[in-house]
Amino acid sequence: xxxxxxxxxxxxxxxxxxxxxxxxxxxxxxxxxxxxxxxxxxxxxxxxxxxxxxxxxxxxxxxxxxxxxxxxxxxxxxxxxxxxxxxxxxxxxxxxxxxxxxxxxxxxxxxxxxxxxxxxxxxxxxxxxxxxxxxxxxxxxxxxxxxxxxxxxxxxxxxxxxxxxxxxxxxxxxxxxxxxxxxxxxxxxxxxxxxxxxxxxxxxxxxxxxxxxxxxxxxxxxxxxxxxxxxxxxxxxxxxxxxxxxxxxxx
Amino acid sequence: xxxxxxxxxxxxxxxxxxxxxxxxxxxxxxxxxxxxxxxxxxxxxxxxxxxxxxxxxxxxxxxxxxxxxxxxxxxxxxxxxxxxxxxxxxxxxxxxxxxxxxxxxxxxxxxxxxxxxxxxxxxxxxxxxxxxxxxxxxxxxxxxxxxxxxxxxxxxxxxxxxxxxxxxxxxxxxxxxxxxxxxxxxxxxxxxxxxxxxxxxxxxxxxxxxxxxxxxxxxxxxxxxxxxxxxxxxxxxxxxxxxxxxxxxxxxxxxxxxxxxxxx
Numbered sequence: 064x065x066x067x068x069x070x071x072x073x074x075x076x077x078x079x080x081x082x083x084x085x086x087x088x089x090x091x092x093x094x095x096x097x098x099x100x101x102x103x104x105x106x107x108x109x110x111x112x113x114x115x116x117x118x119x120x121x122x123x124x125x126x127x128x129x130x131x132x133x134x135x136x137x138x139x140x141x142x143x144x145x146x147x148x149x150x151x152x153x154x155x156x157x158x159x160x161x162x163x164x165x166x167x168x169x170x171x172x173x174x175x176x177x178x179x180x181x182x183x184x185x186x187x188x189x190x191x192x193x194x195x196x197x198x199x200x201x202x203x204x205x206x207x208x209x210x211x212x213x214x215x216x217x218x219x220x221x222x223x224x225x226x227x228x229x230x231x232x233x234x235x236x237x238x239x240x241x242x243x244x245x246x247x248x249x250x251x252x253x254x255x256x257x258x259x260x261x262x263x264x265x266x267x268x269x270x271x272x273x274x275x276x277x278x279x280x281x282x283x284x285x286x287x288x289x290x291x292x293x294x295x296x297x298x299x300x301x302x303x304x305x306x307x308x309x310x311x312x313x314x
Numbered sequence: 315x316x317x318x319x320x321x322x323x324x325x326x327x328x329x330x331x332x333x334x335x336x337x338x339x340x341x342x343x344x345x346x347x348x349x350x351x352x353x354x355x356x357x358x359x360x361x362x363x364x365x366x367x368x369x370x371x372x373x374x375x376x377x378x379x380x381x382x383x384x385x386x387x388x389x390x391x392x393x394x395x396x397x398x399x400x401x402x403x404x405x406x407x408x409x410x411x412x413x414x415x416x417x418x419x420x421x422x423x424x425x426x427x428x429x430x431x432x433x434x435x436x437x438x439x440x441x442x443x444x445x446x447x448x449x450x451x452x453x454x455x456x457x458x459x460x461x462x463x464x465x466x467x468x469x470x471x472x473x474x475x476x477x478x479x480x481x482x483x484x485x486x487x488x489x490x491x492x493x494x495x496x497x498x499x500x501x502x503x504x505x506x507x508x509x510x511x512x513x514x515x516x517x518x519x520x521x522x523x524x525x526x527x528x529x530x531x532x533x534x535x536x537x538x539x540x541x542x543x544x545x546x547x548x549x550x551x552x553x554x555x556x557x558x559x560x561x562x563x564x565x566x567x568x569x570x571x572x573x574x575x576x577x578x
Binding site: 111114115116140143144146147148150151152154155156157158167168215225 | 365447449
C-alpha cells in the first residue's frame with residue numbers, strides 16, 4: 064500500500080543548527096502516527112515540512128502522489144484542502160467569532176447560514192454548545208480554545224489531521240477529554256493523523272504507531288503496543304522520564 | 315599587525331552593514347511586489363477590505379481632523395506675522411489653503427495615521443505570526459498575502475486621500491476661524507481669497523501624495539508585522555520599526571513627489 068504521507072531523508076538547518084538530519088517516515092492511510100521527542104528536537108519542523116510551512120534543504124516529502132515540498136499555486140491549495148490542523152496554542156483568529164473560525168474554510172463553498180449551522184454541529188461534536196458560537200476566542204478558556212481548534216480542524220472533514228502538542232497547557236482531566244475527542248474523531252472520520260507530543264498519556268490514547276525523533280532522525284518507530292518492550296534505550300529513557308541515558312539532559 | 319586587523323574589522327563592519335541594507339531593501343521590495351500582485355489579482359476579500367477601511371480611515375478621522383484644525387489655525391497666525399512684515403497680511407487665506415492642501419494636510423495626516431495605523435497593523439500581524447495564526451491561514455488554504463496584506467494595502471490607498479480631503483477642509487476651516495475671529499478678516503473676503511487662489515492641481519497633488527502615503531503606511535505595518543521576531547519583544551520591535559520606517563519614507567516620498575509635481 065502507498066503511504067498517505069512519506070518523508071524521505073528530510074534535512075533542515077536553521078543558521079548553524081541542524082534540526083533535521085535525514086528524517087525518513089511513512090504514515091499509512093487511516094493510521095494515527097504520534098511523533099515523540101524532547102523539546103527542540105524538530106517535531107514541529109517535521110510537521111511544518113509536510114505542510115510546506117518550512118522548506119526542507121534536502122529530501123522529499125510526499126502526500127499521496129504529490130511532491131509536497133515542490134508543489135505550488137493551485138495544486139498546493141488543493142493539497143492543503145486535504146489537511147486539518149490543531150495548533151499548539153489553538154491559533155484561532157482573534158478578530159473572528161468562534162463559529163466564523165470553525166467555518167473559515169467552509170465559507171468558500173457555503174452561504175453564511177449553512178456554514179454557521181455546520182460550524183455549530185462541529186462545535187457540538189467537540190462538546191461545546193451553540194451559545195459559544197458568537198463568542199470571540201479571547202473569551203474562552205484554554206480547554207475551550209483547544210476544542211474550537213479541533214472543531215476547525217475537522218470542520219471540512221479532511222483526509223489528514225495534524226495535532227501539534229494537543230494537550231500542552233491543559234490540566235490532566237481536560238487533557239484526557241481532548242485525547243478522547245481526538246481518538247474519536249480520527250476513528251469516526253477514518254482520517255490519517257499525525258500528532259506531535261511529549262505527553263505519554265496522549266501517546267497511549269491516540270497512537271496506532273509511534274516514532275521517536277532525536278538528534279534530527281527517527282530513532283525508533285513501531286506500534287504503540289511495543290512501546291514499553293521495544294528495548295530501545297532512547298524510548299526507555301523518554302517514556303520513563305529518566306535524567307540519565309543516551310538523551311542528554313541540559314542541567 | 316594589530317592596526318591592520320582593526321582596519322580589516324572596521325571595513326568588514328561597513329561591508330556587513332551595506333550588505334544588510336541591500337538585503338533588507340531587497341526583501342522589502344519583494345514583499346511590496348507580492349503585496350501589489352495579490353492586491354490586483356483575484357481572489358478579493360471585500361469584507362476584510364471594508365473592515366480595514368473602517369479601521370484605517372474612519373477611526374483615524376478624529377486625530378487627523380484635530381491635527382488639521384490646529385495646524386490651519388497656527389498657520390494663519392504665523393503667516394499673518396510673517397506677511398505683516400511685507401504689508402502682505404492679505405495673503406493669509408490663500409497661503410493657508412495652499413499650504414494645507416499641497417503639503418501639511420497630506421504630510422501631517424500621513425504622519426498621524428502612520429503613528430496610529432502602522433503600529434496597529436504591525437502589532438496585529440506580528441501577534442498573528444507569533445501565535446501561529448498566519449500558519450493556520452496557510453493550512454486553511456488561504457494565502458496570508460491575499461487575506462492580510464492586500465486588504466490593508468487597498469484600504470490605505472483608498473482611505474488616505476479621503477481622510478486628507480476631509481483634513482484639507484478642516485484645516486482651511488481652522489485658518490478661517492482664526493482669520494475671522496482673531497485677525498479680524500471679513501468672512502466673505504477670507505472665503506473668496508481661499509477659493510480664488512486655490513487651483514485643482516493644488517488639491518489633486520495633495521490627494522496623490524495621500525494615496526502614496528497610504529500605501530507606505532500599510533506596507534510598513536504589514537512588512538514589519540509579517541517578519542516580526544518571536545515573543546513580546548519581537549512584536550514590540552516590529553511596531554516601533556513600522557512607525558519609524560513609515561514616517562521616514564513619508565518624508566522621502568513627499569520630497570520626491572513634490573519634485574515630480576514641481577517639474578511637471
